[in-house]
Amino acid sequence: MSEQHVDVLIVGAGVSGIGMACHLKRECPGKSFTILERRDSLGGTWDLFRYPGIRSDSDMYTFGYxxxxxxxxxVLADGPSIKRYLGETAAENDVEKHIQYGVAxxxxxxSGTDKRWTLTTEKEATGETLTFTASFMIGCTGYYNYDAGYKPDFPAESDFKGRIVHPQHWPEHLNYEGKRVVVxxxxxxxxxxxxxxxxxxEHVTMLQRSPSYLIPLPSNDRLAMLFQRLFSATTAYRLTRARNVAVARFLYNRSRRNPGIMRRLMLRLVRRKLDGKADMRHFSPTYNPWDQRLCVVKDGDLFTALRSGKASVVTDHIERFTEQGVRLKSGQELEADIIIPATGLDIQMLGGMDLVVDGHPVVLRDKLVYKNVMVEGVPNAGMLFGYTNISWTLKVDIAAEYLCRLLNHMDAHGKRVCVPRDTGDSRGEGTVMGGLDSGYIRRADDRLPRQGSHGPWKVTQNYLADVKTLRFDPIEDGYLEFDGTRPVETTAPPTGFFQPLKSALFGS
Incomplete structure (x- = not known):
């Protein structure tokens, strides 16, 4: 058994972990750090998922750092391109050498006595136990189980004579040419x-219990390319990010305030794309826009497949699997050679690790999130958790900046320990996932940390508000306890009305 100590230990080398490491290099150059990654390569989601067509469902100008x-x-990049972008970012910022792969x-x-974290890990290839210690720990593991996605136990599943493939574990050389596929x-x-x-x-059928909202989006951004011709790369990027953040915020806010109007608009777009080739009942959800995440259709490719007859949509419930496919409750049977249960993720926080503070196990469901960056009662620990209504990375960037600000503040004031404390009854009903009502979130209610009803405990899902809080508000806000001293609130320096907006749209 060996032991290694660093100032900051990052768990996970995906979008969040690489982003956090880059911010540390830029803003806390004196800090030593290590990234522990269970897989054999960086990339997280973009290394794990290999199914055909894997791509971003957020625009890359806000999904990028x-x-x-x-x-x-x-606008929408394929998985290999995103993984390559992450690798290039890590190399340019000299963080690759800090990654230890294959470590779970x-x-x-x-330990409050030692004022440090001790992480027990396993080198999965050999079974060797490694111990790491750190003054500060940051979880960058995302929110789902990498070992297995969610799949219901379908009745008579073993009767099916074809092949069942979950998207999270896609075989490298799956041949589906000329096959009948049910997704x-x-x-x-x-x-x-x-x-x-x-x-x-031969044909692909999308079998759904209920429809989702679909939004067609072109894969090429002509205005972004115009900006790139007229301005420097940095200026063009900032202008495009500013526009996309503003548009995304407008659509989300309008959907929450005027769901009926936005529903009619979204369905009208789909109806136009289908051109009468499919029944709109398959594309008309029973819930309001943004009660669940919207699904982006790149270049309208799904609608093209439906119009051509190469694909179809069926809305029904599964009665059972059969030898030849799937029998539905309506009595219809869908014949298939391959069945793909794209049935969602299995939520898992902090990569499934056991979390213990001074001998007491931490039950995340009983804890509040602080600024959606730290956890109530857990010392010297951060958690990068992105947005659910706009690009994940927008939150990763400003959360990483905040943690760097916090580390520098502690160094400047000679503090060794900080911990968020809920000094009032702030607990609310919602989880860290905000207002989404997706099935995978409902199933994970017992695993997700909670958000509060007000103040820094409330998850806003509002990028502009979070920019003000994480970039400009004082570190000592009355909720953070340092070295066991009662939290003290300080007055925020005036930033002016436009500074947070300018910072949010054009960068710090």
Whole structure:
């Protein structure tokens, strides 16, 4: 058994972990750090998922980092391109050498006496136990289980004579040319898989229990490419990010305030794309826009596949699997050679590690999130958790900046320990996932930390508000306890009305 100590230990080398490491290099150059990554390569989601057509469902000008422009004209990038972008970012910021691959974190224990974290890990290739200690720990593991996605136990599943493939574990050389394929689900994965597989398959059927809202989006951004011709890469990137953030915020806010208007608008767009080739009942959700995430349709490819007859949509419930496919409660049977249950993720926080503070296990469901960056009662620990209504990375950037500000503040004031304390009854009803009502979130209610009813405990899902809070508000806000001293609130320096807005749209 060996032991290694660093100032900051980052768990996860995906979008969040690489972003956090880059911010540390830029803003806390004196800090030593290590990134522990269970997989054998960086990339997280973009290394794990290999199904046909895998791509972003957020525009790359906001999904990219604030400090490294995405210069392609592609709005929605494929998985390999995103993984390559992450690798190049890590290399340019000299963080690759800090990554230890193949290391699974099993347990993280905080000692108030030693004022440090001890992480017990396993080198998965050999079974060797490694111990790491750190003054500060930052979880960058995302929010789902990498080992297995969610899949219901379908009745008589073993009767099916064909092949069942979950998108999270896609075989490297799956041949679906000329095959009949049934994709179960209506989320982003299904919407991506169906048109891609329809190019080679005999026919692809998307089987859904209920429809999702679909938004067509062109893969090329002509205005972004114009900006790139007229301005420097940095200026063009900032202008495009500013526009996209503003548009996304407008659409989200309007959807929450005027759901009926936005519903009619979204359905009108879909109706126009289908051109009468499909029944709109399959594309008319029973819930309001943004009660669940919207699904982006790249270049309208799903609608093209449906119009051509190479793909179809069926809305029904599964009665049972059969030897030849799936029998529905309506009595219809869908014949299939391959069935793909694109049925969602299995929520898992902090990569499934056991979290212990001074001998007491931490139950995240009983804890509030502080500024959606730290956890109530957990010392010297951050958690990068992105947005659910706009690009994940927008929150990662400003959360990483905040943690760097916090570390520098502690150094400047000679503090060794900080911990968020709920000094009032702030607990609310919602989880860290905000107002979304998706099935995978409902299933994980017992695993997700909670948000509060007010103040820094409330998750806003509002980028502009979070920019003000995380970039400009004082570190000592009356909720953070340092070295066991009662939290003290300080007055925020005046920033003016436009500074947070300017910072949000054009960068710090």
């Amino acid at each position: 604030s400090f490294r422009p995405w210069t392609s004209g592609k 974190v099993k347990r993280a224990e905080w 179960i689900g209506s989320g982003a994965t299904a919407v991506t898989l169906v048109p891609t597989m329809a190019e080679e398959a």
